[in-house]
Amino acid sequence: MDHYKTLGLSCDATKEEIKVAFRRCAFEFHPDRHTHSTDSARELAVSQFKKASEAYGVLIDDSKRAGYDRIRSGGGFRGVSRGPYSNYNNYGYSAGTGAGAGAVPGYRTSAGIQWDVMFRYMTSRRFALNVFYASAFLCGTILIETTGKSLWEMNNSGKSFEDAMESIETVKSQKDDQ
Template sequence: MDHYQTLGLNRRASKEEIKEAFRKSALKFHPDRHSHSSDEVREGASLRFKRASEAYQVLIDDKKRADYDFRLRSAGSARWSGRRAPHSSSSSYGYYRPPRAPASEFDAKIAFRWLMRRQTLIQLAAAGALLGAYIVMENSLEKVWKRNNAGKSFEEIMETINKGKSHKDSSSK
């Protein structure tokens, strides 16, 4: 079901055009207007009214509309490739929801979208800063160690430390 077709709109319709198209459709197909009609006509009008209401709810909300347009374009690519897009009744907006890739496949679009989120970029920058600080500190400590202990082996330094400890212990008694 195409929400734009349901309301008789083009894809670039403004919010005012959407509201007006829904108002006209609601007046035409509202169940109260068809309360005295035959069951067949009443059910048809009720169905059209529900579709118009659903289309209005999706198209009037900017976030839902952007999501719907994205999915509509994705479904359109399936039409052009010769594959038939199955209609999912579990879809929350009543339109085609492309099948998800299995977990074993890498989806570059999803990864790129995740990487370009502001929160992800801030976290990556913080992680990079911490890693850089760690590397600088590690190199600095190594250079200070070499400067203070030039020409001595590790064993000689450990002996000096142990002598200092034993000397400190004997003087404190």
């Protein structure tokens, strides 16, 4: 999506021109103005309003605009490959130098890992709950295994499991013969 085309501006537009263009788009596409329109017209207006809002948010902020212009011109960032999420949430960051520290959020590093996405997931409540449940399951399994083994050794001292199964089979066959 080209933010300049969305607002109908040239690349050298001033902040005042950006504000005027956004107000024009907001006035034309604001969802409140399309409450009585058809569903398709209302969806189109909402979509255009969101695009205009995003474009305004990027172009009005000098650092985001500089990052956007750098990406738009094809310069990209040194040492970082562009991934499918390269146009989102990474305006205004300095150039990365590869994997690890300094990598630009939203970009895949040379290893193909999106570190910002991984960090957000690992610090989420869902991840913490998954770790808790996995550790509870693992501890429960270990507890059952050791408890079962201890109980077996207490009740069947000196016998192996195979010996116990043989004696059970022997007792069953003796009962069947009677």
